[in-house]
Amino acid sequence: MSFAQALVVGGVLVSSGTLAAVWRRNQATAMAAVPVLAAGAAVCTAGVTRFAAGARSLETGQELAALICVMALATSILGAAWMRGRAAR
Amino acid sequence: MDLVLTIVFYIFAILAVVGALVAALAPTASLRLIGLIGVAVGTAGVMISLSAWLVALIALVCLGASAFLVGGGREVRAASATPSAWFREAGFGTQVGVVAAALLLVLLALVATGGSFSRGGSGTAGIGVASLGRILFARDALAVEAAGAAAMIAMAMATAVRGGRP
Numbered sequence: 216m217s218f219a220q221a222l223v224v225g226g227v228l229v230s231s232g233t234l235a236a237v238w239r240r241n242q243a244t245a246m247a248a249v250p251v252l253a254a255g256a257a258v259c260t261a262g263v264t265r266f267a268a269g270a271r272s273l274e275t276g277q278e279l280a281a282l283i284c285v286m287a288l289a290t291s292i293l294g295a296a297w298m299r300g301r302a303a304r
Numbered sequence: 305m306d307l308v309l310t311i312v313f314y315i316f317a318i319l320a321v322v323g324a325l326v327a328a329l330a331p332t333a334s335l336r337l338i339g340l341i342g343v344a345v346g347t348a349g350v351m352i353s354l355s356a357w358l359v360a361l362i363a364l365v366c367l368g369a370s371a372f373l374v375g376g377g378r379e380v381r382a383a384s385a386t387p388s389a390w391f392r393e394a395g396f397g398t399q400v401g402v403v404a405a406a407l408l409l410v411l412l413a414l415v416a417t418g419g420s421f422s423r424g425g426s427g428t429a430g431i432g433v434a435s436l437g438r439i440l441f442a443r444d445a446l447a448v449e450a451a452g453a454a455a456m457i458a459m460a461m462a463t464a465v466r467g468g469r470p
Binding site (some may be wrong): 219220221222223224225226227228229230231232233234235236237238243244245246247248249250251253254255257258260261262263264265275276277278279280281282284285286287290291292294295 | 306309310311313317320321325327328329334339340343344346347351353354355356358359362363366368369370371373374375396401402404405409410412413415436442445449453455456462463
């Protein structure tokens with residue numbers, strides 16, 4: 216297992232998230248792209264920490280990964296509430 | 305132990321990637337939800353194999369909750385026989401987006417496997433993209449986070465303004 220493999224997995228997830236965003240026709244179902252994109256970015260940043268050599272702050276990548284996951288949840292909450300508000304109008 | 309972690313990495317990576325593709329292409333809400341749950345579980349497993357136990361728990365909770373929030377919803381789609389037929393019927397913007405997603409996959413794979421970033425080199429160009437990336441993600445991580453949050457807020461506000469128009 217190497218950094219390149221973690222980057223490939225993260226890249227495939229980001230590309231799949233992009234595909235989900237453009238493939239879906241209505242905005243509510245296009246929101247499915249948010250957790251997929253966040254997962255790809257989180258895997259990449261966690262991989263940086265796992266395979267970093269000589270870094271001064273070893274937890275930075277894990278910190279970024281956790282923040283990306285929380286941001287994805289916040290965006291999903293906002294998007295879901297927004298879509299339900301639009302549907303109720 | 306390293307072999308076990310490698311096997312765990314591959315199993316959960318496959319689960320996450322298959323879940324992401326199912327979430328992107330599935331025609332029904334239930335399949336989409338299953339795909340997103342697969343992404344959450346797979347990402348948590350990959351985090352465990354990368355020795356990030358706490359992040360794995362956070363990813364499982366946050367991405368799982370996101371899956372339940374955005375996994376539902378009915379797809380308003382024309383009754384095309386196959387995905388390829390739907391692609392031909394899609395608008396120009398969607399077709400360009402799908403091609404751009406494929407190009408993004410190729411570009412990221414090239415960077416991950418063929419570039420100097422994963423090997424730890426400083427790059428051959430004068431700018432030194434790889435070392436710049438390491439500085440952004442390591443030394444100045446907080447500044448990058450602040451810039452990303454500002455960009456996200458700006459995009460959300462722009463979308464809100466655009467969505468408010470009749």
